[in-house]
Amino acid sequence: MSKIDIKLIENIATIIRDNVKGICRTNEPMSNHTSFKVGGPAAIYAYPEDENALKSLVQICQTHTIKTLLIGYGNNLLVSDDGFNGCVIDLTKTFRSIDVDDTHVSASSGVWLSDVVDIAAVEGLSGIEKLAGIPGAVGAGLSMNCGAFGSYISDFLVDVKVMDSQGGTKSLLRAEIEFGYRESPGLHGLIVLKAGFKLNHEKPEIVRIFVDETIAERHRRNVMILPSAGSVFRNPEGNYAAKLLEGVSAKGMRVGGVEVSKAHANFIVNSNNGKASDIMELIQKLKDLVFTKYKVELKLELRTVGFDDFKA
Numbered sequence: 001m002s003k004i005d006i007k008l009i010e011n012i013a014t015i016i017r018d019n020v021k022g023i024c025r026t027n028e029p030m031s032n033h034t035s036f037k038v039g040g041p042a043a044i045y046a047y048p049e050d051e052n053a054l055k056s057l058v059q060i061c062q063t064h065t066i067k068t069l070l071i072g073y074g075n076n077l078l079v080s081d082d083g084f085n086g087c088v089i090d091l092t093k094t095f096r097s098i099d100v101d102d103t104h105v106s107a108s109s110g111v112w113l114s115d116v117v118d119i120a121a122v123e124g125l126s127g128i129e130k131l132a133g134i135p136g137a138v139g140a141g142l143s144m145n146c147g148a149f150g151s152y153i154s155d156f157l158v159d160v161k162v163m164d165s166q167g168g169t170k171s172l173l174r175a176e177i178e179f180g181y182r183e184s185p186g187l188h189g190l191i192v193l194k195a196g197f198k199l200n201h202e203k204p205e206i207v208r209i210f211v212d213e214t215i216a217e218r219h220r221r222n223v224m225i226l227p228s229a230g231s232v233f234r235n236p237e238g239n240y241a242a243k244l245l246e247g248v249s250a251k252g253m254r255v256g257g258v259e260v261s262k263a264h265a266n267f268i269v270n271s272n273n274g275k276a277s278d279i280m281e282l283i284q285k286l287k288d289l290v291f292t293k294y295k296v297e298l299k300l301e302l303r304t305v306g307f308d309d310f311k312a
């Protein structure tokens with residue numbers, strides 16, 4: 001990956017600071033923004049203050065052919081040790097409004113998903129309880145079509161407001177967007193700004209019980225105290241990645257400072273100051289072992305940044 005000239009970056013950062021309300025940093029370590037705690041620097045890292053600022057930012061990046069990367073809370077991202085030669089756009093500090101109108105909940109992209117679940121519980125609105133405890137933002141959750149226990153975030157979606165790479169905005173209805181398992185092809189190349197969800201009236205105390213049960217179940221399945229990014233691989237059709245990984249004795253397997261969790265074979269944990277390259281080497285090793293034994297090609301659930309040669 002070719003590095004962008006440092007002088008060019010400083011010039012573009014100056015243009016951004018002069019024209020975009022918000023914060024713009026250069027040479028920002030991505031290890032501070034990913035749950036794996038790995039990743040080299042982002043050339044530019046920006047927190048646009050509002051929709052107009054975001055529009056200006058994407059237009060500046062477009063004009064100067066600077067690549068952009070949207071980030072939520074970094075819980076599903078593996079960024080290479082070389083970092084990202086472009087502009088990371090972070091909406092988690094500024095796009096944070098939640099509104100409730102009867103059974104309709106509208107949440108901006110940077111809102112912590114569990115906050116939506118909690119507010120729904122307080123308001124006596126049922127539907128999204130099984131998403132409780134998934135670490136991440138609403139916008140990223142839609143980009144991933146995150147889910148748990150058979151429930152997907154897209155199941156409750158009514159509409160999404162998005163911005164394209166030219167800064168244009170539009171609203172899409174749920175029926176207009178293609179969603180898949182841990183992917184949202186219908187949102188590809190778009191920035192999620194806001195999402196509306198339709199829930200159902202229920203007694204608040206009943207919703208709270210469902211939420212607490214979900215969280216308790218998550219704790220029973222995997223107690224995570226070490227940095228990780230959740231499930232590394234998607235479940236192959238009709239099978240479980242964790243089962244195949246257990247079949248090749250993956251638990252505890254190490255490369256450098258990282259290892260396969262002893263609690264969950266589909267989690268890699270950064271147990272000892274590992275690097276992104278350690279994680280990638282372990283991923284490749286696990287893929288090879290599973291393919292050799294089961295002839296199954298494991299596909300990544302993680303999103304990788306800066307590994308140009310890697311075939312997910």
Ligand SMILES: Cc1cc2nc3c(=O)[nH]c(=O)nc-3n(C[C@H](O)[C@H](O)[C@H](O)COP(=O)(O)OP(=O)(O)OC[C@H]3O[C@@H](n4cnc5c(N)ncnc54)[C@H](O)[C@@H]3O)c2cc1C
Binds near residue numbers: 069091109143303
């Ligand atoms: C301990 C642990 C448990 C987990 N359990 C689950 C689980 O049960 N189910 C599950 O589905 N996931 C799970 N995950 C993975 C992760 O929590 C989800 O993928 C979550 O949706 C990621 O949110 P984030 O804000 O951290 O996204 P990030 O990692 O920051 O980004 C994820 C993707 O979304 C894109 N993106 C971010 N913001 C936007 C935006 N505004 N518009 C468009 N694209 C955007 C990013 O470019 C990236 O490709 C787990 C992770 C951990 C660490």
